[in-house]
Structure formats: C-alpha cells, structure tokens
Amino acid sequence: MLKRIVSGRIVSGIQSIGHRVIESTWRLGYASRFFILVLLKSGTSLRRFNLVVRELYFTGVLSLIIIVVSGLFVGMVLGLQGYETLQKYGSESAVGTLVALSLVRELGPVVAALLFASRAGSAITAEIGLMKATEQLAAMGMMAVDPVARVVAPRFWAGVISMPFLAAIFSVMGVFGGYLVTVIFIGVDEGSYWSQMQSAVDFRFDILNGFIKSCFFGVAVTAIAVFEGYDAPPTAEGVSGATTRTVVTSSLVILGLDFILTAFMFRGVS
Amino acid sequence: MQRTTIDLWVGFFVIMGIAALMILSLKVGNLNVYNPSHSYIITGNFENIGGLKVRAPVKSAGVVVGRVTDIQFSTQTYDAMVTMSMDGRFLFPKDTFASILTSGLLGEQYIGLAAGGDETMLKDGDKIMKTNSAMVLEELIGRFLFDKAAEKDSLD
Amino acid sequence: MSMTPETLVEVHDLNFSYDRRPILKGVHMTMQRGQVVAIMGGSGSGKTTLLRLISGAIKPTSGYVRFAGEVVHELNRDALFKLRRKMGMLFQFGALFTDLSVFDNVAFQMREHTNLPESMIRDLVLMKLHAVGLRGAHHLMPNALSGGMARRVALARSIALDPMLIMYDEPFTGLDPISLSVIGNLIRRLSDALGMTSIVVTHDVQESLKIVDYVYFIADGVIAAQGTPQEVRQSVAPFVHQFVHGEEDGPVPFHYPAQSYSRDLDLEDSIA
Structure with a gap:
C-alpha cells in the first residue's frame, strides 16, 4: 500500500517535470516565432523612423539618469576597493587598469543591461500589456493597422539601439568615478592611472567585445520585454505578472548570455 | 510632450x-597608438618564450611599437615561432635584436627590440634572425650554483 | 438566403467551436444597408464571438459571413485588412490610444491609410469630433476624459474613414443615464446621416429598443428570437419575456444545475 503511494508520488512528480518541460519548450518556440515576426514586420518602423525616435526617448533618454549615477558609483567603489587591495602589493598605479578592464569587459555591459531591463524593459512590458488589456491593440487591428508593426517593432528597435549607448555611457562614467576617487581623493598619480589603463586595455579584445556584448544584451532584453507584454493576460494581474517576468527572465538571460559570450570571446586568450 | x-x-x-x-x-x-590597418607582420623564433602570451606588447626603448598576435610551436626546429603585428609607422633594420624581457621582477613579459645597423628594413612577412630567449628563473639559479661550484673546483 | 443589393452583412449557417466546445450553432442573420441591428443575450452567449467572426479576427468552424459581397474568412491577410477599412468598431471602453491626444486618435487611421495633407486631416478630424460634440476637446489626452466622452471620441475615431459598417461592443456599459442616451442617440443619428449599418451588441434592453430597427436574441449559441422592437416588446415567448423584463427565473434558470437540495444537505438519509 505504502509502496503504491510512494510510486504514485514519483510518477506524478515525473509527470509534472515533463509537463513543465513541454510547457516551457512550447513557450520558447512561441517566443522565437514572435521574435521572427517582429523582425519581418520591422519595415514600417525603419521607413517611419520617427516612431523609433519617439520610443528612443522612453527607453534611452529616460534610462540616462540611473545609468549615469550607477556607473559613477560603481566606478568609485571599484577604485576604492582596487586601491585597498593593490596598495598591499605596492602596485596602486595599476588601479586604472583594474577599473577600466572590469568595466569595459564585464560590469559596463552587464550592469547596464540589468538596469536597462528593470528600467526600460519593465516599462515596455507594462505599456504593451496595458495596451492589450484596454483593447488598444485589438482596436488597432480593427483599423487595419498591424499592432506588431506599429507598436511592437519600434519599441524593439529603440531598445536595441539604446543598449550599446547606455553601456558605453556606464563604462565612461565608471572610469571617471574611479579617476575621481583614486586620483583626486587618494592621490594616485594621474599619469600612471591613464597610461597603465591605456597599455592594458585593447581596442579589439576589450572594447569591441564589450560593445558586441551590449548589443546582444539589448536584443535579448527588448525581445523578452516586448514578448512578455504582447503575451500578457489582458488583466491587471496578468500585466503585473508579465512585468515581473520580464525583469527576472532578462536578468537570468543576461548573466547566462554573458558567460557564453565571454567563453567564446576570450577562448583564444590564455 | x-x-x-x-x-x-x-x-x-x-x-x-x-x-x-x-x-x-x-x-x-x-x-x-596602435592602428592595425597600417601594420606589418614579422616573425621570430625563440628557444624559450617563458610566460609570453598572445597580445603581449612589443616595445622598443620602452615604447609600444606592436603586439604579439600568434605563438606556434615549430616541429622542424623545436622552438617557438612568435608572430608580431607591428605599427606601420615604425620600421626596424634587418639585423634588429629581439629578446623576451620582463617588466619588473615579476611583471608580465614582453618582446623588446634593439635596433641594429643594417641599411635594409624589415618588411611584411620577414623574420627576425637574432633572438634571445626569456630568462627562466630556475635556469638562472641553476647556472649560478654551477658557476659557484666550478669556481670552488678551480680554487682547489 | 438571397443576396439583395441592399444586404450588407449576411451570416449563413455560422458555427464556431472553441476547444470543441460549441459557441455558435447554425446562426443565420441578414443586415441591410443603413439598418441598426441589436444583438442581445446573456453574458457568455457568444455575442462578442459573433462580432469577431464578422470582422475576420477568427475563422468559423463552418458556414460563412459575407460582407459587401465578400466571404470574410476566405480573404488573405492583405485583402482582410483592406476590407476592414470599410468597417469600424467601438470597443467596450473606447480603447483610445493612451499615448495620443484626442485629435491624434481620430486622425490615426487617416494618417496610416491615406496620403491626405495635414491641413485636410485637420478639417476632417474637427468635423468628426464636431459630430460627436467634442470639437472643443481635441487637444486633451484620453486620461482627461470621462467614460462617456472617451466613448464619443472612440466613435469619432471609428467613423474617421466613413465605414459602411460599424460594430458596437457593449457601448452602454458603465455610463450614467445622460451619457447613455447621448451615445444611444449618436448611434442612431450617425447611422442615418452616413448611411452606415450598425450592429449593437448589448444587454441594455430598454436603451437599445429605443434606437434599433431589428433585434436578434442569442442564447446558448443559437438565435432564440428575433424581430422589430415592436414585436419584441409584445412577445410572449418565455425567453424574450424574461430577458426584456429582467425576470430572475424563467427559461434561463436562477439555479445552476445541481442535484436535489435535500440530498445535498444530507436530509434524505436522516429522514430514511
């Protein structure tokens, strides 16, 4: 009897795992189809670029404050911590290298993308979800205007364009923050801060790769945000759930993608 | 708005x-400083490269003049073939001397170039003939001890 | 059913199932040009599904909808979008674009589908807004409008390209009595003035009987009754009577089907 109950539990446990796998695979396929649909219907937003410009304001300009302030503080903390550690080995002049490499390779693209997901990504999801819940998307379809081309695609492209800029601004602010703390406050030699940085940071391997990373993150975050918004159940709970899912899913995807991209980019460098 | x-x-x-x-x-x-579009490639064979890595700087008189782009092991000569991409603004004579140096006592390793006196300059694809291997700490210590022992023998 | 030149919408033996659950079962309807038709029925009876089928948003399981001589579900995407320019739809709460002003909402379709110069669009938009009495509100954003005003703007937006058919999905829900009769009168007036056919899906019996030419009652996916408002008011059919007079019990029972009450309370066992 007990044996039967236990084996029943195991079977139902395995069933629920199977159910979840099937469900998430289906959803992934559905999301990919939607992504391709968005790309195919991007003609309108590229022809009428002022639609994208309008969304650039909401995704890019409105994210500026948080990106600038966070970048500055991250750079200042990096400078402070790096200095504390490096001075034990008498190589505090390498602090510029540490700050710049950490920012350009990893922290710039990753932290900027995380902030972008929670600032702009969630806003995109909430906006599209709300338009769906209030039947604005259906109304647009009835007026013979495709909501994917008119609403989704401009937001997608605006996000894709904003992300690399935001990551670069984040890194520059970080380098400046590190400079502020180590050179101005602590008194590390200004010349060695910049020159050590410049001799260690490579354009192709560090800056270009960081830029490529941020482009990937931009596509991933905005694709997730527009999909969750478009797919949200048309109710208040549905939209709020979708907004949360956007932030959680994009954060996980950013970190996972970062590992994969880093592994590919620095494979040849021992 | x-x-x-x-x-x-x-x-x-x-x-x-x-x-x-x-x-x-x-x-x-x-x-x-380093524009890869106006660069030329030279190679050099080293008996021992120590801890030299790809992307390490190539310096002359302390100024970065190029970067290491590739390191291969040659099965014909059983040594290391290092490829360097050089800044096109800087040309070096054919008999330039390349050695692997270390910045500071424990710092990273780089290739140092000491210009020779030849009239002809190194071109794209040329090979540096005069090279000097990396200093390996263990060998240095070993040679030092051997010399000391030899000194003692000769005294006896 | 014959297709006279006056017929704009013909619904022929329409069946629609969702997940094998039948929503509509063999529905027949005809609507003439310029007619105002009400479709009534309880919640979940398939009224909104019918509108979605007429607009081509979903495909029927069998049967067809013919609009202006074309079978809607046989059209490809481009042809359907072309056809939809001849249709307008007023959604339950207006569905105005919240990021556009009242003016831009009404101008939306003109800008998307025509190459009219901006000065002409301006005149047209103000004319449409004037028709619903809101010319003075053209600069407002939708969140500054009351429910009744939002619906009037949405009405102006849906007649922007002078459609042949306009569908109203529950236009009277949640309105105060004044706004309610304003919307009701607008539906009638605009239909007459522009020669449009109007389909009003509603369960507001009294308001709609005042303005429509013909009524269909839908219950459980079939047309339970139909007729002119006059016939409907005098109808003795139990369902129509219950619906028109809002009676609690009748052919639509108050109680959800259940087993015997006394058995549910375990009374029968104790008696036995």
Missing part, C-alpha cells in the same frame, strides 16, 4: 552615446 522636445532629447542621448564610445576607444583603449 512636443515632437521637437523629444527629438532634442533623443539627439542629445545619441550624441552622448557616440561620445562615450569615442572616449572608450581613444582615451581608455588608446586606439590611436
């Missing part, structure tokens, strides 16, 4: 983004 205000802000944002990318490339990455 007015169209023109939005346009203004977006323009400001785009300019700021491009400026940030420029600062990263020029000020942080120092793109202007």
